[in-house]
Amino acid sequence: xxxxxxxxxxxxxxxxxxxxxxxxxxxxxxxxxxxxxxxxxxxxxxxxxxxxxxxxxxxxxxxxxxxxxxxxxxxxxxxxxxxxxxxxxxxxxxxxxxxxxxxxxxxxxxxxxxxxxxxxxxxxxxxxxxxxxxxxxxxxxxxxxxxxxxxxxxxxxxxxxxxxxxxxxxxxxxxxxxxxxxxxxxxxxxxxxxxxxxxxxxxxxxxxxxxxxxxxxxxxxxxxxxxxxxxxxxxxxxxxxxxxxxxxxxxxxxxxxxxxxxxxxxxxxxxxxxxxxxxxxxxxxxxxxxxxxxxxxxxxxxxxxxxxxxxxxxxxxxxxxxxxxxxxxxxxxxxxxxxxxxxxxxxxxxxxxxxxxxxxxxxxxxxxxxxxxxxxxxxxxxxxxxxxxxxxxxxxxxxxxxxxxxxxxxxxxxxxxxxxxxxxxxxxxxxxxxxxxxxxxxxxxxxxxxxxxxxxxxxxxxxxxxxxxxxxxxxxxxxxxxxxxxxxxxxxxxxxxxxxxxxxxxxxxxxxxxxxxxxxxxxxxxxxxxxxxxxxxxxxxxxxx
Numbered sequence: 001x002x003x004x005x006x007x008x009x010x011x012x013x014x015x016x017x018x019x020x021x022x023x024x025x026x027x028x029x030x031x032x033x034x035x036x037x038x039x040x041x042x043x044x045x046x047x048x049x050x051x052x053x054x055x056x057x058x059x060x061x062x063x064x065x066x067x068x069x070x071x072x073x074x075x076x077x078x079x080x081x082x083x084x085x086x087x088x089x090x091x092x093x094x095x096x097x098x099x100x101x102x103x104x105x106x107x108x109x110x111x112x113x114x115x116x117x118x119x120x121x122x123x124x125x126x127x128x129x130x131x132x133x134x135x136x137x138x139x140x141x142x143x144x145x146x147x148x149x150x151x152x153x154x155x156x157x158x159x160x161x162x163x164x165x166x167x168x169x170x171x172x173x174x175x176x177x178x179x180x181x182x183x184x185x186x187x188x189x190x191x192x193x194x195x196x197x198x199x200x201x202x203x204x205x206x207x208x209x210x211x212x213x214x215x216x217x218x219x220x221x222x223x224x225x226x227x228x229x230x231x232x233x234x235x236x237x238x239x240x241x242x243x244x245x246x247x248x249x250x251x252x253x254x255x256x257x258x259x260x261x262x263x264x265x266x267x268x269x270x271x272x273x274x275x276x277x278x279x280x281x282x283x284x285x286x287x288x289x290x291x292x293x294x295x296x297x298x299x300x301x302x303x304x305x306x307x308x309x310x311x312x313x314x315x316x317x318x319x320x321x322x323x324x325x326x327x328x329x330x331x332x333x334x335x336x337x338x339x340x341x342x343x344x345x346x347x348x349x350x351x352x353x354x355x356x357x358x359x360x361x362x363x364x365x366x367x368x369x370x371x372x373x374x375x376x377x378x379x380x381x382x383x384x385x386x387x388x389x390x391x392x393x394x395x396x397x398x399x400x401x402x403x404x405x406x407x408x409x410x411x412x413x414x415x416x417x418x419x420x421x422x423x424x425x426x427x428x429x430x431x432x433x434x435x436x437x438x439x440x441x442x443x444x445x446x447x448x449x450x451x452x453x454x455x456x457x458x459x460x461x462x463x464x465x466x467x468x469x470x471x472x473x474x475x476x477x478x479x480x481x482x483x484x485x486x487x488x489x490x491x492x493x494x495x496x497x498x499x500x501x502x503x504x505x506x507x508x509x510x511x512x513x514x515x516x517x518x519x520x521x522x523x524x525x526x527x528x529x530x531x532x533x534x535x536x537x538x539x540x541x542x543x544x545x
Contacts, residue, residue, distance in 0.1 A: 010143035013070045013152065014159055020079050020139075021062035024194070025055060027131060028090040031097070032191040039185050050177050057170050058192065064163040065195075067156050072146050080136040086194040087132025091124045095408060096385070097463040099190035104467045105200040106281040111325050118386040121406040187472045216333070218305030219290075221314040221519070221526035223372070230493050234372040235444045236522065237433055241426060241452030242280065242324055242381025243466060246273065246479045248423050256398065258423040261431035262483065268502050270482040270535075275454045276511040278477040279467040283453040284328045287511035290528040293470075307515045308334050308376070314524045317373040319365060323358050324378045331376070340380070346392075354392055355379045355429045362436055366444060372522065377433070382422035384456060384465050387415070391425035398424075407464045415458050434485050445489035447521075451514065452480040482509065494521065495541035509535055 011019070036054055040047045069078040089100060098104065146152060171178055182188060190196050246252050250259045251269045276286035276293045286296045288306040305313070312318045312334050320331035323340045339357045342348050347357045358377040367373040382390055385405045401418035402410035410418075430450055437446040455477045457463035466477045484501070491498050513535045519526055520534035531537050 010145050012145055012147070013067075013075065014155060016075070016079075016142070016144060017063055017066040017070050017159075018059075020082075021059045021066055023135070024062050024082065024086060025058045028086040028193045029058075029191070030090070031093050032188065032193070035185065035188060035191060036181070039181055050174055053170050053174050054181075057167055060163045060167045060170075061195075064160060064167070067159050067163070070156065075144070076139060079139050082194055083136045083139065084128070084132045085197055087128045087130075087135075088124075089193045089197045090131060091127035092119070093191070093193065094127075095121075095124060095406065096465050097457070097461075098465055099187055099468050099472075100193075100196040100200055101190045101467075101469050102200045102203045103277060103279045103282045103469070105197070105204045107279050107467055109204070110281050110328065115325055115383060118384070118389070118405050121404070123406050123409075187469065190469060216303060216305055216309065218309045218313055219526050219528045221310045221524055223314050223316070224523045224525055226495070226523055227372075230445075232489065232493065233367055233370055233444045234490065234493060234522070235366055235437070235440075235446040236372075236374045236518070237377060237437065237446070237448045238374060238518070239377045239430060239433065239448065239450040240284070240324075240379060241450060241481065242379045243383045243454065243456045244381055244423060244426060244452035244481050245455030245476050246271070246452075246481045247455075247476055248420055249481045251483065252481065254420075256420055258420050259427045260424075261427050265431065265434055265485060268484045268486075268498065268505050270484070270505050270509055272506060272508045273451070273480050273482040274508075274510045275452070275478045275480045276470075278454045278470055278473045280325070280453050281328055282470075283511060285330060287451070287453070287514045288330050290515045290530075292512040292533075293510065302329055306330055307518060308374070310515075310519060310526050310528065311374055311522070311524060314522075314526075315371065316522065316524070317367055317371050318376070319373070320376045320378065321358055321362075321365075322378045323353055323355055323380050324383075327378065350389065352380070352389070354390070355381065355425065356392075356432065359429065359432050359436060362433065363440070366436075366440055374518075374522075379426065379429070381426060381452070382419060382456060384419070387418035387422050390422040395425045395428070396421050407459065412459050419456070419458055430483075437485075437487060441487055441489060445493045446487045447490045447494075448485040449482075449518070450484070451482040451511070454478060455480055494523065496521070496536065497539045497541065500539035501536060504535065504539070507535070 036051065040050065069075060092098065093100065147155070248254050248258060250257050251262060252271050275283050276296065277283040285298060285301050285306070286293060288308065289296060289301040289304065291301055308318050308320070308330060318334040320327055320334060320336040322336065322338050327336065340353055342353055342357055344353065344357055344360060347354050358379065362375070365375060380390060385407050388401050388403050398417035398420045400414050401421055402414040404410055407415055430448070434448055437448060440446065454466050456466050457474060457476055460476060461474060463474060468474065468477055470478065486496060486498055490496070513533050515528070516530045516533035517535045519529050520540070521536050
């Protein structure tokens, strides 16, 4: 009886690949189909023929690809892996509304386990079990029968040809509608699961393999003559924010007081700044590069000296202090400290540290041996979805705050409360760094420059977190806060007219300005410097250029 049962339900490869393709198209692509319907005005019945053609096109495309993998010893392992991959991607996309492109894949491979842990919830686990593990177990048990290899190859060739012809026919019949859909909604290619993850992974690993192991080309740089007349050491603290969006800084008009301490400081707030990318793995190397967003390519940038290399070559001490997932290669040739796993009671009690850890030991790191110094503080900031874990409990001013990593389960106001508490904590950390610098005013001339790596979606348009392709990302994912503080000694020593800088603070700036503004501010000469990208240009009294 058991043998009869298995034979009765055994399948040939053509039927198996068609069934799998249909399952992949229908079950794992709810965001894709929702977007397709929305793109047609939300009228499912009015565009039933077109919608049916898109579904058929996707099924045929998956059938074509599956038949390339459908061999006796590869078909089941390949389908099982696809089902598991599709369940993870679909669960992640449906939960946070994110798109899967190369930068998102880069985030996956270059994040640390603590950030990855925040993304795992019971809902995601259940999705993987129901849509991944259970279907994979069913596939493992389905008996497949195979024809003689010559006939199998002939049938496979016929299916590939038929699928190709059918797809061409559909594209010819609905050519104008397809052209309009995919031209006006380029994000659809990042929504079709699992090809979005496969294509993006291929692009990521192709780029990684192209990073030839050659010496990094660091442009020649040097401190200009005016440095000889300076009496006290110069210290610039560069604070890199994480996932802070400009809209939630009260300095930028947010209705909540999220910057009460910075409001009291004599800072310069830059209110119109955009990021290079929408994810740390892209924005961080981009902002430290001289290439700019339009010319930035990670493979190229990794073989060129970045801002820290240029400063170090100009005989400036550079120190990177990290409470995040690393420097993405930027600090590879300068001194660095990883504080994310420090053992400090009250600051590092849950397997990760609050950002105040970056201020511990900062006093001892401030150089008084006469050499100028740049100290980079890389924050954990407002990284989600576990916003409530980014700040100590006594900073929970805005209540009730979402305590779940499954943001869709929290009311929008609770998500925003938790996020704004992270900004309030960042305000405290920055104010504490400024206070430390003030206490050293008799020893060093100091300044602080803060800029976030990217912004964040908090449920607007159904999107959460960040990482959407920059070209189609909502503004909250790339409009970022940036501010500066200068001691009176620094302004005098460096010949900086702070009132002039303040008068230009509402101009439009971006990460493209960082490399050139810091080298200009520190009076470092390098061939990579561009005066038109230096936001301090025109506000310095010494000779510029």
